[in-house]
Amino acid sequence: MVTEVRPMSDDHDHHDDNAAHELRVSKIQDGTVIDHVRGGQALNVLAILGIDGTNGEEVSVGMNVPSNRFARKDIVKVEGRELSQDEVDVLSLIAPDATINIVRDYEVVEKHRVERPEYVEGVLSCPNADCITTGDEPVTSRFEVLPGGVRCAYCETIVREEIAALIDTA
Amino acid sequence: MRHDHLITSKQLSRADIETVLDRAAEIDADPEAVADRHANALLGLLFFEPSTRTKMSFETAMKRLGGDVVDMGSVESSSVKKGETLADTVRVIEGYTDALVLRHPKQGAAAMASEFVDVPLLNAGDGAGHHPTQTLLDLYTIQENAGLDDLTIGIMGDLKYGRTVHSLAYALTNFETRQHFISPESLQLPREVVYDLHQQGEDTQIREHETLEPVLSSLDVLYVTRIQRERFPDEDEYQKVAGEYQIDIETLEAASDELTVMHPLPRVDEIAPEIDDTDYAAYFEQAHNAVPVRMALLDLFLRDHGTGTGAATATDDAANGDGGEADE
Ligand SMILES: [Zn+2]
Secondary structure (H helix, E strand, O other), X not given: OXXXXXXXXXXXXXXXXXXXXXXXXOOOOOXXXXXXXXXXXXXXXXXXXXXXXXXXXXXXXXXXXXXXXXXXXXXXXXXXXXXOHHHHHHHHHOOOOOEEEEEXXXXXXXXXXXXXXXXXXXXXXXXXXXXXXXXXXXXXOEEEEEOOEEEEOOOOOEEOOOHHHHEOOO | OOOOOEOOHHHOOHHHHHHHHHHHHHHHHOHHHHOOOOOOOEEEEEEOOOOHHHHHHHHHHHHHOOOEEEEOOOHHHOHHHHOOOHHHHHHHHHOOOOEEEEEEOOEOHHHHHHOOOOOOEEEEEEOOXXXXXXXXXXXXXXXXXXXXXOEEEEEEOOOOOOHHHHHHHHHHOOOOEEEEEEOOHHHOOOHHHHHHHHHHOOOOEEEEEOOOHHHHOOXXXXXXXXXXXXXXXXXXXXXXXXXXXXXXXXXXXXXXXXXXXXXXXXXXXXXXXXXXXXXXXXXXXXXXXXXXXXXXXXXXXXXXXXXXXXXXOOOOOHHHHHOOOOOO
């Protein structure tokens, strides 16, 4: 469930890793905070991670929060689930500046950036209607990650813009 | 050559290409020497869209190696019609055969199908994607007529949808070539292809043009492809545009005497029949080369998979036909 969609203040950009930051992200007890998501991309972040609330995760989303780094940023918090580096790397496609905070017992215990993976599997669907992956075949979509785009490993179509539109929500 | 399958010309190194062309030349010179090489081997022909010529040349090639073919038949009469996936079809047919040839309307079909089978699978065209066996016979023809290094080639016509063009252009990046692409603006090479050509070809120069005239005199090879009527909104537009990319004797007055003219055939009116009897014309030779080149490919792939000794090598699944959902 998306339990919270409201503007939040963004103190920590002003004071790096200071107490205000710790306090704000520590609103969750255990889980993952995805920060510095480009404004407007928070729901795509959830979609690309396959987090739709059906597994009972407690999810908070802040959209268009004032930020120093961007004019506006989004922030996503997932209670009770630690996302692995492999899981979050796919975010580099839509939120390349995202930072990942792993929280345990209200403390940020790990902080890392997303890295561009070589391939992403199963998260995007090919926009080419003539691609073999768009039919009923038992095949998982696979995209090569290029500088500035993705490319279907089957039909080789390159997508440079609007990658978020390819997110497989099925 | 160590590949499990032949999916795209991009997978082929220069050494791979040379292996195939050398073998094709050997076979061309002495076809009798391989007449029994693949006795008992069976090739499965899976053509999900019609292509009489490609299919016939594969069938001829397999039979000239002493083997035989089994043919899925037309899609209308097969279980595909009932909604079977390609993944299922290839897994069933691989049990009957030693190798598969696949032509399918969807891009990426061969790449996907190859993930489901252990026998070698040769891509005979996947929609607007690749057609590597055509490429190899094109390369063979170029080698015989002009040589593959220090080559200046013009590729003209429908460069957007023409898979033979894409496959050929990739393969030529393995050699020192200057590639000129000549087409109406609406039928230029897709950006994916241009991207790849620039990625792959260190020794390759790529130029795009809208007319043949400025480059014609520099060409060793002119590869002409058909511009299809259905790419244009109306007949007038088609006639106007397509007419710019047709050649006749008069066109070739500006060309080198050594020019080789190629075409994957069938042609409609891209090349005037008066060129057929000149030394420029290599397109019928190109079509004939389909057999030795496909023989070479089948020989190499069947041998790599241990069915090339000429001994009895019928697959152990050959009796399995009545167990599965056989194609009627
Ligand atoms: Zn695709």
